[in-house]
Every structure is written in C-alpha cells, then in structure tokens.
Amino acid sequence: MTDASTPQGGGCRNAPVLKERGQREVFCGLTGIIWLHRKMQDAFFLVVGSRTCAHLLQSAAGVMIFAEPRFGTAILEETDLAGMADAHQELDREVDRLLSRRPDIRQLFLVGSCPSEVIKLDLARAAERLTQKYAPAVRVLNYSGSGIETTFTEGEDACLASMVPVLPETQERELLVVGALPDVVEDQMLGLLDKLGIGPVRLLPSRSLDTETAVGPNTVFALTQPFLGETHAALERRHARHIPAPFPFGEEGTTAWLAAVAQEFGVSRERFEEATAAPRARARKAIAAAAETLAGKSLFFFPDSQLEIPLARFLARECGMQAVEVGSPYIHHAIHGPDLDLLPAGPQISEGQDVDKQLDRARAARPDLTVCGLGLANPLEAEGLSTKWAIELVFTPVHFYEQAGDLAGLFARPLRRKGLLKMEAAE
Numbered sequence: 001m002t003d004a005s006t007p008q009g010g011g012c013r014n015a016p017v018l019k020e021r022g023q024r025e026v027f028c029g030l031t032g033i034i035w036l037h038r039k040m041q042d043a044f045f046l047v048v049g050s051r052t053c054a055h056l057l058q059s060a061a062g063v064m065i066f067a068e069p070r071f072g073t074a075i076l077e078e079t080d081l082a083g084m085a086d087a088h089q090e091l092d093r094e095v096d097r098l099l100s101r102r103p104d105i106r107q108l109f110l111v112g113s114c115p116s117e118v119i120k121l122d123l124a125r126a127a128e129r130l131t132q133k134y135a136p137a138v139r140v141l142n143y144s145g146s147g148i149e150t151t152f153t154e155g156e157d158a159c160l161a162s163m164v165p166v167l168p169e170t171q172e173r174e175l176l177v178v179g180a181l182p183d184v185v186e187d188q189m190l191g192l193l194d195k196l197g198i199g200p201v202r203l204l205p206s207r208s209l210d211t212e213t214a215v216g217p218n219t220v221f222a223l224t225q226p227f228l229g230e231t232h233a234a235l236e237r238r239h240a241r242h243i244p245a246p247f248p249f250g251e252e253g254t255t256a257w258l259a260a261v262a263q264e265f266g267v268s269r270e271r272f273e274e275a276t277a278a279p280r281a282r283a284r285k286a287i288a289a290a291a292e293t294l295a296g297k298s299l300f301f302f303p304d305s306q307l308e309i310p311l312a313r314f315l316a317r318e319c320g321m322q323a324v325e326v327g328s329p330y331i332h333h334a335i336h337g338p339d340l341d342l343l344p345a346g347p348q349i350s351e352g353q354d355v356d357k358q359l360d361r362a363r364a365a366r367p368d369l370t371v372c373g374l375g376l377a378n379p380l381e382a383e384g385l386s387t388k389w390a391i392e393l394v395f396t397p398v399h400f401y402e403q404a405g406d407l408a409g410l411f412a413r414p415l416r417r418k419g420l421l422k423m424e425a426a427e
C-alpha cells in the first residue's frame with residue numbers, strides 16, 4: 001500500500017547505539033502545559049512548584065494572554081516544609097478557590113515539579129482526595145513535570161499516561177489516535193481517516209471531557225507523537241493493541257502511518273490510492289521547494305524532543321540530507337523501530353546525553369545544520385554553526401500531508417539565512 005522501503009544500504013534498527021548518561025541540556029516537562037492547555041479546553045493545569053516553575057511557564061507562555069488562563073502555579077514556600085499537613089490543606093484551599101471561581105473546569109491536573117518540598121508532597125493522594133470531593137463535576141489527576149524526571153515532551157506523556165487508567169472500559173473495536181495535535185491538523189487527519197472509511201475514531205487527549213474516549217481489548221491505537229512511551233505502556237496494560245508505524249512527518253511518513261492503520265482496518269488499495277493521491281502529490285511538491293536548499297547538507301541532532309529519529313528519517317529520505325548523529329533522549333524500539341528501519345544506515349545513533357562530549361562531536365563534525373535546545377543554539381551559532389531550535393518543532397503544526405512543506409521549510413530557513421548573510425558579507 002506504501003512504497004516506503006528499507007534503504008539500499010540497510011536501515012538503523014540494528015545499528016549500535018551510543019548510550020550516554022551525563023549532564024542533559026533540556027527543558028523540563030512543565031513545558032508541555034503550553035500546548036496541552038490549548039488542546040484540552042476544559043482542563044486546568046495547577047503546577048505545584050516554586051517561583052522558578054511559575055517563571056518558566058510565564059515566559060514560555062508569555063506571548064499568550066488569556067482572560068481566563070488554563071494553567072497556574074501554586075507556589076510552595078520554603079516555610080511550607082515545616083508541616084506537610086499544612087501544605088495539603090493549603091493545596092485544598094487553592095483548589096477550592098479555583099474551582100468555585102471556574103465552573104468551566106472539568107479536569108484538573110496537579111502537576112508536580114522538582115523542589116524537594118514538592119517531591120515530599122503526595123500529589124497522588126491529594127488527587128484522590130480531591131476527586132472524591134469534586135466528582136462527578138471535576139476529575140482530578142496528577143503527574144510529574146519535574147525537570148529531574150522528565151525532558152520537555154515527557155510532560156505530555158506523563159499527562160496522557162495519568163488519564164489512561166481512568167478511561168472507561170469498552171469492548172468496541174475502535175481506533176484510538178494518541179498525541180496532542182493542533183486542532184487544524186487533527187481535523188485534516190480525521191478527514192483522511194474518514195475518506196478511508198476507518199472508524200469509529202477516538203482521540204487522546206480529546207478536546208473536552210464530554211467527547212471522552214474509552215479503551216479495552218478491542219481498541220487499536222496509533223501514536224502521532226514519538227515521545228509517548230509511558231502512555232503506550234499504560235494503554236497496553238488496558239489490553240489495547242499498538243499499530244506500529246513510522247510517524248506522520250512528510251509525505252512518506254504520513255502515507256506509511258495511514259497505510260498501517262488502513263491495513264489494520266482492511267481498506268482496499270484502490271480506496272487508499274483514491275483518498276491519498278491528491279494530498280500526497282501536494283506534499284511532494286511542497287517538500288521539493290525546500291529540499292533544494294537541504295539536499296546534500298549534513299545534519300546533527302542533539303537529544304531533545306524525541307522527535308529526532310522520525311525527523312531524521314524524513315530529512316534523509318525526502319529532503320536528501322545526510323545525518324551525522326541522531327540523538328534521542330530515549331529510544332523505544334516498539335515506538336521508534338519503524339522509523340529506524342527506514343533511516344538510511346550511517347549516522348551515529350545516540351541515546352541520552354553527556355552534553356560536553358556531544359558538543360565535542362558536533363564541533364568535530366561541523367554539520368551544516370544542528371538541531372538542539374535553546375541553551376545550546378546560541379553558543380553554537382557563535383561558533384559559526386547553523387542551528388534549529390528543537391522546541392519550535394513541537395510548537396509548530398508539522399504533522400500530515402498539508403504541513404509537510406512547512407516542516408521541510410523549518411529546516412531550510414536557517415540554511416537560507418546563512419547563505420544570505422554570506423552573500424552580504426561578500427558584497
């Protein structure tokens with residue numbers, strides 16, 4: 001159904017992986033609240049944290065001004081350390097104030113962070129206590145966004161994983177699509193699945209609790225984000241079955257993802273061709289425009305968002321780039337295996353990080369483009385390397401056919417800018 005085939009020299013599924021466990025340079029899992037609060041319109045994320053956590057959220061979300069924001073921080077002062085009972089009471093008071101002021105909230109997430117006083121607070125117990133108090137009007141769940149435990153995309157994983165055990169049980173055969181996508185992209189995806197005749201389709205997270213999904217032994221699920229390892233495990237514990245597939249980045253990735261789902265639901269080749277031919281052609285054309293800039297250029301991924309392996313596959317196969325190193329915070333073969341199969345052999349695959357050693361490797365390789373976190377981008381730019389901020393890839397709509405050209409464009413832009421600067425300098 002798809003022509004995505006293993007590269008001639010072999011893929012990377014069995015390539016040796018360089019495992020590093022040193023200092024990391026990534027944002028913490030609280031960052032996920034920035035996109036999750038936009039997606040889940042009846043949810044509120046109450047970070048139980050310090051002033052640092054409040055500042056991170058404010059500056060990350062600073063560009064958005066909401067009359068009624070859907071996240072906030074309950075700041076735990078050091079004095080709260082004196083008595084945990086007081087801290088629990090204080091948290092209950094905060095939640096009480098919030099919920100009485102905001103009847104629109106149907107799901108409340110208590111989000112843990114790193115300060116030691118927060119770690120000592122049992123948020124799972126608090127969530128249970130508060131659920132008993134506010135059910136059925138409000139469901140209270142908890143997860144950790146702590147920088148000690150999570151990289152920035154793991155916040156979404158932890159949030160979704162916290163929802164899985166409380167999803168209702170179903171015996172229906174349904175497709176569950178897992179991962180937060182911008183609404184416009186989600187609508188495109190639902191349109192494609194509809195054309196293929198696949199349904200019923202449920203979403204996790206759904207836009208609101210009213211349209212909530214159920215899960216059971218006849219549920220099959222497809223991931224749209226490669227950083228959902230915990231959620232994957234939680235769904236399997238509910239006996240749902242994963243449909244392994246490359247991720248829907250670029251024309252080829254999208255086609256392969258849809259083909260895996262279509263095969264599961266017995267869609268005919270004719271129907272698949274009919275539904276996908278036009279958007280495939282549009283995507284190929286849009287990618288070709290950016291690929292002119294990208295072809296033949298070398299590429300180095302620092303581990304950041306866990307999108308690295310599928311993006312490297314897209315950039316290598318559809319844009320003609322050559323990956324030197326592809327680093328990912330975690331590699332799950334059940335999730336990343338299909339993309340590793342398609343990624344042409346050659347790059348160093350690395351898992352985890354020892355940032356100084358990795359910087360040395362990047363400096364030695366002097367790649368044309370380095371994808372990394374904000375903290376590393378400026379120093380590397382100062383050393384003459386072109387960089388792309390990994391976080392932008394999570395905040396920008398990049399999935400499925402209609403975004404494939406924009407995705408390639410995101411990588412082409414820093415190279416074009418560098419080309420222009422060189423020309424100006426030469427004049």
Ligand code: SF4
Nearest residue numbers: 028053056113114147
């Ligand atoms: S959770 Fe930890 S790493 Fe994240 S902002 Fe708060 S203190 Fe910093």
